Amino acid sequence: MGKQRAFHVDLSGCIGCKACQIACQDKNKLEAGSTWRRVAEVVGGHWVPLGGQWHTDTFAYYVSMACMHCEKPICCEVCPTHARAKRPDGVVLIDQVKCVGCRYCEWACPYGAPQYDASAGKMTGCNFCEDLLAQGKNPACVDSCVMRVLKFGELEELRAKYGTVNAIAPLPEAKLTNPSVVFTPHRHARLSGEDAGLDVTVDKRGAK
Amino acid sequence: MNVHEWALVTFTILAQMSVGAFIVLGVLHWFAVRKAGLEQADRLADHALLAIGPVLVLGMVASTLHLGTPQIAYRAIANLGSSWLSREIFLGTLFAGAGAVFAFMQWRKLASATVRNGVALVAAAIGVALVFSMGRVYLLRTVPIWNTVFTPVMFFVTTFLLGSMAIGAAFVATYQYLQRRNPGNMEVQAALVRGSLRWIAIVSTFLLGIEFVAHPMRALYMGQGAAPASQSAAMLIGPFGVLSVLRLALVFAGAGLLGVFIYQNASSAHGERVMGTLAYVAFVLVLIGEVLGRFLFYATYARVGV
Numbered sequence: 001m002g003k004q005r006a007f008h009v010d011l012s013g014c015i016g017c018k019a020c021q022i023a024c025q026d027k028n029k030l031e032a033g034s035t036w037r038r039v040a041e042v043v044g045g046h047w048v049p050l051g052g053q054w055h056t057d058t059f060a061y062y063v064s065m066a067c068m069h070c071e072k073p074i075c076c077e078v079c080p081t082h083a084r085a086k087r088p089d090g091v092v093l094i095d096q097v098k099c100v101g102c103r104y105c106e107w108a109c110p111y112g113a114p115q116y117d118a119s120a121g122k123m124t125g126c127n128f129c130e131d132l133l134a135q136g137k138n139p140a141c142v143d144s145c146v147m148r149v150l151k152f153g154e155l156e157e158l159r160a161k162y163g164t165v166n167a168i169a170p171l172p173e174a175k176l177t178n179p180s181v182v183f184t185p186h187r188h189a190r191l192s193g194e195d196a197g198l199d200v201t202v203d204k205r206g207a208k
Numbered sequence: 209m210n211v212h213e214w215a216l217v218t219f220t221i222l223a224q225m226s227v228g229a230f231i232v233l234g235v236l237h238w239f240a241v242r243k244a245g246l247e248q249a250d251r252l253a254d255h256a257l258l259a260i261g262p263v264l265v266l267g268m269v270a271s272t273l274h275l276g277t278p279q280i281a282y283r284a285i286a287n288l289g290s291s292w293l294s295r296e297i298f299l300g301t302l303f304a305g306a307g308a309v310f311a312f313m314q315w316r317k318l319a320s321a322t323v324r325n326g327v328a329l330v331a332a333a334i335g336v337a338l339v340f341s342m343g344r345v346y347l348l349r350t351v352p353i354w355n356t357v358f359t360p361v362m363f364f365v366t367t368f369l370l371g372s373m374a375i376g377a378a379f380v381a382t383y384q385y386l387q388r389r390n391p392g393n394m395e396v397q398a399a400l401v402r403g404s405l406r407w408i409a410i411v412s413t414f415l416l417g418i419e420f421v422a423h424p425m426r427a428l429y430m431g432q433g434a435a436p437a438s439q440s441a442a443m444l445i446g447p448f449g450v451l452s453v454l455r456l457a458l459v460f461a462g463a464g465l466l467g468v469f470i471y472q473n474a475s476s477a478h479g480e481r482v483m484g485t486l487a488y489v490a491f492v493l494v495l496i497g498e499v500l501g502r503f504l505f506y507a508t509y510a511r512v513g514v
Contacts, residue, residue, distance in 0.1 A: 040514060065514070074350060080284040080293040100284050101276020104293050110350040110513030121276030172513035176350060195435075202514055 004090035016062035023144030061186035068179030167192035215274035222267025227335035228371015256378035306331035353440035436510035462493030
């Protein structure tokens with residue numbers, strides 16, 4: 001396998017502050033409602049009988065997600081213009097010259113990653129802060145994480161270090177697109193597909 | 209529902225109607241030649257043929273309205289290797305081209321009738337490939353409500369149902385026009401129109417049957433699946449329940465009831481005017497029903513994941 005840049009998120013330490021989401025919007029000068037990185041809030045739990053009493057087993061966890069720069073990117077498959085393409089370093093980019101703004105990738109992507117820029121008539125999305133990387137800096141989201149749980153690196157190295165979990169509810173099952181991401185699950189986290197009874201809110205900060 | 213989807217409703221409906229009309233017209237023309245000779249068959253069919261082109265072009269123009277940057281719409285055929293959207297646009301353009309070549313040859317009576325038939329067959333084959341590719345565009349593994357065999361089945365039913373209804377209306381219009389210009393001596397044309405409408409009634413009743421089976425089956429099949437398939441099914445019978453029923457009722461009223469009427473009237477030499485009105489009404493009802501159906505197709509979109 002070639003090089004594949006990827007994010008690692010330690011969800012056991014994520015407090016859902018959304019600093020990553022805001023830092024991304026700020027650095028990339030995104031319009032309100034356009035979120036290259038989003039944080040899903042997942043809650044669940046019930047009343048359970050325990051020793052003649054009723055207790056609750058409610059829980060909450062957060063999933064910070066951006067473009068997964070998938071190994072099998074459905075956006076690149078369906079894109080009619082080749083605007084979406086996977087670079088040798090594994091990053092999936094959107095060529096702003098080629099994109100016609102048909103929004104087909106937006107329909108297809110199971111991570112809701114492609115964002116439509118209505119004023120430009122083009123799709124936009126996470127470019128792994130390639131400009132910052134070129135200067136030897138970290139992506140904006142990584143540097144903004146107050147809990148220091150958002151990291152990035154080579155997928156194989158991240159997997160060797162943190163394991164291979166890449167499908168946490170409410171994200172889809174990994175086999176659809178093979179996302180280039182590594183999660184350290186929260187202790188209450190459910191795996192993809194086991195999202196029955198979960199209540200999920202994805203904050204589209206500033207969405208009209 | 210925004211302009212984005214209305215543009216696609218308009219495009220898919222008009223493009224499919226064009227393909228259906230082209231093929232139905234070809235088949236009916238073939239029968240008419242055997243029944244009344246080439247000249248009478250051409251007299252009946254040529255006006256309708258020239259109307260198909262503008263409908264298709266209108267649809268393709270509408271399709272560019274769903275693009276954020278329509279001025280570079282030509283770029284959308286770049287990924288023929290893996291994108292069904294590229295293939296759809298490519299085949300649409302090809303069908304428009306082949307159809308235009310045939311229409312011009314037929315209009316100016318260029319080459320022999322056999323050669324023209326050959327060109328028409330090629331155009332029809334491209335048309336079928338176009339409708340197939342339109343179906344494939346929606347077979348996304350991340351969108352369960354679209355990713356079933358029902359999508360291409362429904363697209364082909366729409367193609368031939370709308371196509372035959374449109375040709376029925378076009379034949380009646382042509383007949384009335386010819387009658388105004390040249391009153392009397394219209395027996396042959398009257399017989400051809402009656403015969404064509406009978407076949408249209410039979411075929412559309414059959415297609416109506418498929419539609420009436422396919423729609424409930426699709427809702428049931430989706431309803432049994434996990435989210436988001438069940439989410440789409442819930443929309444289909446919940447917030448869009450009334451529209452779903454209305455959509456089928458309109459197509460039933462158009463293709464079904466009027467089909468029976470046309471069949472009965474077309475069998476007799478009488479009731480020409482009634483028959484004509486029925487052909488128009490049936491076309492309009494089916495068109496509205498199919499547009500509603502296509503609106504629901506897009507409106508019940510729900511994707512796997514987030």
